[in-house]
Amino acid sequence: MEEIRVSPDYNWFRSTVPLKRIIVDDDDSKVWSLYDTGPKSIRCPIIFLPPVSGTAEVFFQQVLALSGWGYRVISLQYPVYWDLLEFCDGFRKLLDHLQLDKVHLFGASLGGFLAQKFAEVTHKSPRVHSLILCNSFSDTSIFNQTWTANSFWLMPAFMLKKIVLGNFAKGPVDPKMADAIDFMVDRLESLNQSELASRLTLNCQNSYVEPHKIKDIAVTIMDVFDQSALSHEAKEEMYKLYPNARRAHLKTGGNFPYLCRSAEVNLYIQIHLRQFHGTRYAAISPEMVSAEELEVQRTNLSNNRKSDNES
Secondary structure (H helix, E strand, O other), rough: OOOOOOOOOHHHHHHOOOOOEEOOOOOOEEEEEEEEEEEOOOOOOOEEOOOOOOHHHHHHHHHHHHHHOEEOOOEEEEEOOOHHHHHHHHHHHHHHOOOOOOOEEEEOHHHHHHHHHHHHHOOOOEEEEEEEEEEOEEEEEHOOOOOHHHHHHHOOOHHHHHHHOOOOOOOOOOOOHHHHHHOOOOOOOOHHHEEEEEHHHHHHHHOOHHHHHOOOEEEEEEOOOOOOOHHHHHHHHHHHOOOOOEEEEEEOOOOOOOOOOHHHHHHHHHHHHOOOOOOOOOOOHHHHHHHHHHHHHHHHHHHHHHHHHHH
16 A cells, blocks of 8 residues: 555655645635646646546656656646636636746546647637647546536535545556555545535536637547546547547556556657657757757658648
8 A cells, every 4th residue: 555655756756846836816715736847948848637536746757757858847736616617717827827828738537628628718829739638538428427517516525535436446456556546545535525526517517628629739649448437438539539639558557547657658748749849839948859859850840831831
């Protein structure tokens, strides 16, 4: 038990990366908590959005690895928002506060849905340059909970936790996946009633993504082939919604591959972000990119522009 909490990596993360708290709304109780690492000169970082049960810490392995490679990485935790538009408005204000024009978003489960909705809501004045959607969905109706979405706020915390835990893997799993589940249960315990109720409300209130509004955004869909909370139909729906998306499949990893398969997940994130090296939307410090790679990237960009002009 608690293998991750006592691991050297997690303790190094907790002792070296400060947790910031930021208020951007008129309501002082709405506090964004975030870890911001890597070169502050980067204006288009990658931002991680957690699932219902997650806090900003659940992406600590991505924060450590990517910032070590020269990327600017922000992992955050949402305040209590009961409505998707309210969340999108708050997130936009947070980006303004951090003086970030456009960003790359990595969203896990609910985090991926919120990332898509934010890209959709801001499509006329784009704030999202690319998306990595991990075990995510595009339509809340898949959970068959839209009829209860308006009553989560009434439920006590123990009942809400029971609902969330019902989606965690049951049966035998490998040790790393078991450690990931233990860590996520611990994170779930740290959330209060209103945090949990509001996230479940966002997760289940009747809403779907309108793909035509975000068709120009580069997308990578990351999912697992073993048991997760997402149905096969939900995964297929994502593939249909983003026919041109890159696909990052993990053989195993369950609901939380960023914890138990972090090396594979980090590699897929690097591959996704590499397409922006050498552009103003690079999430990495230019000094950390090899000259050879930058040259290849510039050649690709100029070839793309030529073919665009010819067509």
